[in-house]
Amino acid sequence: MRTASMYRLWHRWLPYLSAAMATAMLVSGVLTAVSLSAYRHEESPQMRAAVEARLQELQAEVKSGGAAALGRPRFRVMLQELPHAGPMLVADASGEVVFSVMPRRAGHVSELTSVEVRRLLAALPPDALEPEQRLLFMAGDALLAEGQHSDVYSYITRLLKDGEGKPVGVIAVAYDRLPAGRSTGGAGPWLRVYTVARPVFAVSLVLFWLSLPAWVLLDARARGERPWLWAALALCGNLVGVITYLVMRSDQRVSCPNCATEVSAAYNTCPHCGERLRPVCLSCHKGLREDWSYCPHCGRALGS
Numbered sequence: 001m002r003t004a005s006m007y008r009l010w011h012r013w014l015p016y017l018s019a020a021m022a023t024a025m026l027v028s029g030v031l032t033a034v035s036l037s038a039y040r041h042e043e044s045p046q047m048r049a050a051v052e053a054r055l056q057e058l059q060a061e062v063k064s065g066g067a068a069a070l071g072r073p074r075f076r077v078m079l080q081e082l083p084h085a086g087p088m089l090v091a092d093a094s095g096e097v098v099f100s101v102m103p104r105r106a107g108h109v110s111e112l113t114s115v116e117v118r119r120l121l122a123a124l125p126p127d128a129l130e131p132e133q134r135l136l137f138m139a140g141d142a143l144l145a146e147g148q149h150s151d152v153y154s155y156i157t158r159l160l161k162d163g164e165g166k167p168v169g170v171i172a173v174a175y176d177r178l179p180a181g182r183s184t185g186g187a188g189p190w191l192r193v194y195t196v197a198r199p200v201f202a203v204s205l206v207l208f209w210l211s212l213p214a215w216v217l218l219d220a221r222a223r224g225e226r227p228w229l230w231a232a233l234a235l236c237g238n239l240v241g242v243i244t245y246l247v248m249r250s251d252q253r254v255s256c257p258n259c260a261t262e263v264s265a266a267y268n269t270c271p272h273c274g275e276r277l278r279p280v281c282l283s284c285h286k287g288l289r290e291d292w293s294y295c296p297h298c299g300r301a302l303g304s
Contacts, residue, residue, distance in 0.1 A: 006121070010214070014214055018225040021144070021205075021207045021208035021211060022208050024200060024204050028197045028201035031194075032118065032197040033193060035193040035197060043237075044177060046082050047176060048083060051085070054195040055156065055173070056080075057078060058075070058079070058171065060077055061074065061075055061078065062162060062168060062169070064163065067092060080158065083175075085173055085174070086144055086153050087174045089109065089142060089171075091139060091170050093131070093168050093169055095110060095138065097109055109135065109142055112142035113138045117137070117141045117145075121134060128209070132159055132167040132170070135170045143173075149257075155173070155175075157173075157176070158171050159210060198243070202288075209235075209238060210235075212242050213231040214231070214233070215240060216230050216231050217234075222261070223249060254277060256270040256275050258270065278290075281295040283298045284298040
């Protein structure tokens with residue numbers, strides 16, 4: 001009886017659990033997407049100011065030393081000491097890479113750009129972009145093409161000009177948008193929302209996915225269907241499997257007069273308590289209706 005009561009309890013409340021998990025999944029999914037998008041646009045002004053200040057120092061070095069400054073040890077040391085920097089590259093006016101902190105190595109900046117950008121630049125008329133514009137475009141895309149940690153980096157691309165204002169090179173830098181080691185306690189509100197919403201979405205998705213086949217299993221078992229077959233279909237197809245089951249299941253139900261459990265109308269005996277639900281033929285043991293005089297299955301006269 002205790003097992004039957006548990007079955008009835010789960011059979012009754014699992015649909016509500018599924019609805020609650022679906023709601024939690026929808027809300028947390030929206031919050032995850034919105035907070036992640038907002039977090040990716042969050043940036044520390046102090047981080048950018050520090051990078052901009054060092055870029056101005058590099059520009060001053062090139063302004064005083066011209067194109068030759070790009071190859072000097074002092075210039076390289078200044079690049080290596082660039083605060084909060086990740087991947088970076090420096091190329092001269094011809095596009096030759098003179099300094100690079102990137103997983104891929106190349107002699108020319110065009111070799112680091114994506115295939116799409118190379119095709120785009122090749123399709124443009126020769127006079128559509130100035131040489132320095134092409135160089136900036138390729139240098140910026142070279143960083144983006146790496147595709148590493150794009151959710152934690154911001155990007156700066158600058159032309160390097162000599163004392164006469166003539167472009168002698170380009171620098172492209174990816175730097176940390178937020179301080180290193182920033183925890184959720186010190187992070188902005190969107191990061192905290194994302195940190196909470198993502199696991200809630202994952203848990204609610206798993207519970208929602210499992211609650212549907214669990215309910216189908218209990219419902220099909222109570223109706224005398226094939227419970228494990230229908231549960232497997234619901235597990236694999238989820239909502240499609242559940243809808244298929246609801247369309248094809250038997251809807252005829254009766255309540256056991258002894259234990260009040262709803263069971264299939266095709267049952268002769270309650271599977272939970274053993275109570276006789278309807279009369280049966282003594283010859284073929286098929287279910288009968290009380291107003292019948294003969295068994296429609298074997299022809300035996302009833303009451304004889």
